[in-house]
Amino acid sequence: MSETSPPQHPPSPPARSPLAKFPSAVRAAHDRFLNSGDIADLDTVVIAVVLDHQPTHAKKSGEITAPDTARLIADLGFDSLALAEIVFFLEDLYKVTITNEELMSITTVGELRAFVRAKVIAARPA
Amino acid sequence: MSREVFITGLGFITSIGNDTAAVTASLREGRHGMVPWDYCGNPNVPIKVAAPVRDFVVDSPSWRDWTWPARYDIPRETLRGLAPHGVYAFCAMEQALADAGLTHADLAGGGTGLFCASAGSAFMLHHNLAQARASNFERGNPMGVVSSIAGTLNFNLAAHYGITGAVTGFVSACASSSHALGYAIDEIRLGRQERMIVVGAEELNADTLLPFAPMRALSTNPDPATASRPFDTARDGFVGTGGATVIIVEEASLARKRSARVYAELIGWGQASDGHSVATSHPDGAGLREAMRRALRDAEVTPEQIDYVNAHATSTPIGDRAEALALRAVFTEAGAHPVISSTKGLTGHGLSMAGAMEAGFCALAIHEGFTPGNAHLHTPDPTCEGLNLPHQSESARPALVLNNSSGFGGSNVCHILRRPC
Known part of the structure; x- marks a missing residue:
């Protein structure tokens, strides 16, 4: 009698960054934003989070962009739960709070981007 | 009641192998899946052995942290609704469909049903409830319910595969997936469905297994080579395992029409x-x-x-x-x-x-x-x-x-x- 192969271990996962599985350029942009507050870096992260949550079945082949005019539900294939996931993800990442009413008012990528900018800048220490 | 029921596809993610060939070899050769196991980093827990699934890491409440064999393509929108044992089930399902020579398109049209069995994910439920309580139930994982309650397998697999026939789950603890298979036989015998997919899956973690310890149902034997010894005078309880099994059953004439390989008749x-x-x-x-x-x-x-x-x-x-x-x-x-x-x-x-x-x-x-x-x-x-x-x-x-x-x-x-x- 022998074991079939080594077991998976350890049982408790190490604490991981929410962006651990994002491309290194996105993680670098996140770090730069936290250090310098450059809005372009924040936009990079928000767009990457949107694309990461986009349903695979809705992605057109080769499409890796989310232009400002793209509607999250009608164009990018999101449902309301996936939108809630994006919001909670960004809340955790930037320690901000977004209400349901605020969430309901967002329909396009551009609106989401502008909204997160305003929220995050307001929450940053002066 | 004259309709015959054939098993035409199998998928296994188990402690003794992650496909039919490996499982067959383990069963033939008496190769077991038990190893020394630390359930939760507490050396005082008296349960020292388990039979884990290999090649998967699903020990985090966040699907972002999970890994599974690269040959299985789990889309994000499906992954986010799964429990850890749902990942096992998805992979076993892909395996069984390929084994039976079926594609997603074959599952459409209402002729195929899906009966599933698991206890749900106590691990996810525990995590999600703690998170939601801490925020006055205002926020938390939006997929928290469908990824954790009993029924999570049938919710997710029916939606992903577009199954429009009979879909439900069975809850009779350690007889659950046997009930699912029994009633699947009936669905075909009664002419209600021509194909049934039966899924059983569980997680191996502290939340699912260790509640059996205070019942004195788990073995405290620390030796992987003897902890699970059914019918032996020295047996002292069971050893926990997780994984998934998928069985595809088809009405005989359908199986014959498409020249399906038949494992056995039920x-x-x-x-x-x-x-x-x-x-x-x-x-x-x-x-x-x-x-x-x-x-x-x-x-x-x-x-x-x-x-x-x-x-x-x-x-x-x-x-x-x-x-x-x-x-x-x-x-x-x-x-x-x-x-x-x-x-x-x-x-x-x-x-x-x-x-x-x-x-x-x-x-x-x-x-x-x-x-x-x-x-x-x-x-x-x-x-x-x-x-x-x-x-x-x-x-x-x-x-x-x-x-x-x-x-x-x-x-x-x-x-x-x-x-x-």
Whole structure:
């Protein structure tokens, strides 16, 4: 009698960054934003989070962009739960709070981007 | 009730292998899946052995942290609604569909149904509830409910695969996926569905397994080579395992029309309840005895025709004894001496998954031509007197097989499988 192969271990996962599985350029942009507050870096992260949550079945082949005019539900294939996931993800990442009413008012990528900018800048220490 | 039911596809993610070839080899060679195991980083926990699934990491409440074999493509929108054991189930499902030569398109149109069984994910439920409570239930994982409650398998798999026939889940603890398979047989016999997909899956983690420790149902034996030893006098409880098994069953004419490979025919099933105790078996195995007799009647076969019995025996003192007595009443007293074994000596106990996993093993035994033995059985309990319990697997191909399952509350289910003509 022998074991079939080594077991998976350890049982408790190490604490991981929410962006651990994002491309290194996105993680670098996140770090730069936290250090310098450059809005372009924040936009990079928000767009990457949107694309990461986009349903695979809705992605057109080769499409890796989310232009400002793209509607999250009608164009990018999101449902309301996936939108809630994006919001909670960004809340955790930037320690901000977004209400349901605020969430309901967002329909396009551009609106989401502008909204997160305003929220995050307001929450940053002066 | 004349419609025949064939098993045409199998998928396994188990402690003894992640495909039919590996599982078959482990069953033939008596290779077990038990290892020393630290459930939660607490050295005072007295449970030291488990039978984990290899090549998956699903020990985080966040799907972003999970990894699984690269050959399985799980889209994000499906992944986010899955429990850890849902990842096992998804992979076993992909395997079974490929094994049966089916595509997603074959599952459309309402002719295919889906019956699933798991206890849900206590791990995810625990995490999600703690997070939601801390935020006054204003926020948390939006997929928290569908990824954690019992039913998570059927919610997710039906949606992902576009299954529009009969879809539901079964909850009878360790008989759950055996109930799912039994009722799947009925769906086909009654002409309601032409194809049924049966899924059993569970997680191996502290939240699912360790609540069995205060019941004294888990083995405290620290030796992986002997902790799970069904029917042995020295047995002291079961060893936990997780994983998933998927069984695809089809009405015979559909299987023949598409020239499907047939593992085995399901020719009957039976169930009966102990009506005795919420948590332990009837001391004489009364419900299991009756369930076996009902299955034999349904299949129109006699005890002496059965070549092999895959016992439920989990390695607990009370349960194994009750099953041994039930087996003696049904078989020994009728002058029948089938080979009997509990494959849980190799796999550990997969709870809701156990019945489907072991029905899958029975189908492999019939198709591949072997009879599983009783790993780790050295000194059979005296209550097993007269039962044929070989230690090693044998090369004999069984023609008729009976598969037993028992769950909490005294639910007992038996299936009978036959070598296809």
